[in-house]
Amino acid sequence: MLLLTVFILGVAILPSLAQAPSRTLIRNADLVITMEPQLGNGELGLITNGDVLITDDRIATVGQKLDDAEARVIDATDKIVLPGLVDVHNHLWQSLIRGCGTSLALEEWLQTYVLPVGNLNVTAQEAYAAVRLSTLDLLAAGVTTVVDWSHAFSPAFARGNVQALLDSGLRFAFAYRGQLEQVEAMRALKRDLIDPTPRARFQVGGPQPRMTEASVHVMRCMAELADELHVILHVHLLEAEQNRQEEPLRTLDLAGALSPTLLGAHAVHVTDAEITLLAERSVRLAHCPLSNMRLASGIMRLGTIRAQGIRVGLGLDGGTNDTSDMFNLMRTAVGVQRAVTRNPAVYPTVADVLRLATLGGAEVLDIADHIGSLAPGKQADLIILNPQALNFAPRFDDVSQVVFNAQPSNVEWVFVEGRALKERGQLVGVDVEAVITDADRVAQRVHAALRR
Numbered sequence: 301m302l303l304l305t306v307f308i309l310g311v312a313i314l315p316s317l318a319q320a321p322s323r324t325l326i327r328n329a330d331l332v333i334t335m336e337p338q339l340g341n342g343e344l345g346l347i348t349n350g351d352v353l354i355t356d357d358r359i360a361t362v363g364q365k366l367d368d369a370e371a372r373v374i375d376a377t378d379k380i381v382l383p384g385l386v387d388v389h390n391h392l393w394q395s396l397i398r399g400c401g402t403s404l405a406l407e408e409w410l411q412t413y414v415l416p417v418g419n420l421n422v423t424a425q426e427a428y429a430a431v432r433l434s435t436l437d438l439l440a441a442g443v444t445t446v447v448d449w450s451h452a453f454s455p456a457f458a459r460g461n462v463q464a465l466l467d468s469g470l471r472f473a474f475a476y477r478g479q480l481e482q483v484e485a486m487r488a489l490k491r492d493l494i495d496p497t498p499r500a501r502f503q504v505g506g507p508q509p510r511m512t513e514a515s516v517h518v519m520r521c522m523a524e525l526a527d528e529l530h531v532i533l534h535v536h537l538l539e540a541e542q543n544r545q546e547e548p549l550r551t552l553d554l555a556g557a558l559s560p561t562l563l564g565a566h567a568v569h570v571t572d573a574e575i576t577l578l579a580e581r582s583v584r585l586a587h588c589p590l591s592n593m594r595l596a597s598g599i600m601r602l603g604t605i606r607a608q609g610i611r612v613g614l615g616l617d618g619g620t621n622d623t624s625d626m627f628n629l630m631r632t633a634v635g636v637q638r639a640v641t642r643n644p645a646v647y648p649t650v651a652d653v654l655r656l657a658t659l660g661g662a663e664v665l666d667i668a669d670h671i672g673s674l675a676p677g678k679q680a681d682l683i684i685l686n687p688q689a690l691n692f693a694p695r696f697d698d699v700s701q702v703v704f705n706a707q708p709s710n711v712e713w714v715f716v717e718g719r720a721l722k723e724r725g726q727l728v729g730v731d732v733e734a735v736i737t738d739a740d741r742v743a744q745r746v747h748a749a750l751r752r
């Protein structure tokens with residue numbers, strides 16, 4: 301009968317069917333960490349026995365004892381709800397080089413395993429397979445927003461890379477490594493694949509800032525392109541000590557790029573005067589402590605940097621850190637500062653690092669009005685943790701234990717734009733074995749070619 305009605309009324313009835321709002325009620329969570337002080341207790345806005353009502357792609361209400369007869373109900377008894385994690389610096393194709401050069405420092409690692417991949421004619425399908433694996437690993441681990449700084453070895457590579465991001469359901473920014481001969485390909489990719497998708501953003505990936513005439517010229521072109529497109533210019537900045545000889549800040553300044561549009565990854569080797577300069581220019585930064593440890597780069601002076609009001613988010617940084625586990629990244633960000641200062645109260649505290657991994661990351665990406673906290677009207681990007689597990693229970697301080705105990709295996713549900721991408725511990729609609737097989741096939745080819 302319904303089919304007949306649809307047939308008779310034709311398209312007229314279809315919009316009304318399509319418009320019926322999808323509603324999900326997450327009910328009775330032990331703890332909802334809203335990150336909004338006005339919605340709950342303390343600086344993290346904590347609500348015990350809390351509910352979250354999602355309508356379509358947005359958070360409708362956050363509170364206690366919510367009711368909605370129309371909604372699909374998820375019983376969150378014993379569980380913890382928090383905003384999806386925001387990773388502001390990653391390189392998703394680098395799943396292809398996992399486990400490679402694990403005893404190398406940055407420059408040798410780059411020269412041996414990263415840049416040579418640009419000579420291997422990686423196809424769109426191969427880039428897709430590599431990035432597909434990384435996107436699913438991130439989602440399974442509770443990351444809902446990622447910035448993928450792609451080496452974009454060719455326009456085809458870039459398209460395969462972005463298609464995997466689009467297919468994943470993740471919210472993302474694609475930072476396309478800028479080269480003068482690729483500017484038209486960059487514009488086309490943004491127009492065709494990014495702009496039609498509300499959860500996708502474009503960034504210009506800047507070249508390595510080096511004090512040469514050619515480098516300043518390319519950087520100036522990329523800064524102008526980023527300004528014209530109203531997007532972020534994203535560069536690697538003072539990651540290793542030898543980068544100081546390249547005078548990257550002077551390079552960026554001469555190129556007109558040392559501005560609020562700039563996102564710099566790492567900023568490990570900065571002087572006090574340079575931190576002040578970065579703050580004056582409203583530059584934002586990505587902190588990638590697992591990568592900096594693995595590549596023997598050093599430790600960012602995070603407390604000094606944040607004390608100057610610089611916006612900072614956390615970054616997993618691709619194949620260098622071998623993991624998509626942002627809980628691990630959070631406790632590392634806390635731990636390295638404590639180890640260096642021998643002060644357990646040093647920035648970031650547990651609350652600080654939860655903010656860096658959520659709202660702080662959103663601020664770095666200029667999307668804090670859409671995501672990063674569980675506030676009515678914001679996009680429904682959130683995760684549900686099951687802490688009743690060997691690695692988490694017994695529980696005395698859920699907030700601290702999210703940072704110190706949680707692992708991706710505790711992530712039971714992941715929502716992006718109100719859509720469940722992980723349900724009851726399983727990625728939705730994904731053949732994990734096939735994804736691994738496809739990525740492995742590409743990795744085998746890449747490894748064989750790198751060894752030659």
Ligand SMILES: [Zn+2]
Nearest residue numbers: 389536565617
């Ligand atoms: Zn990086």
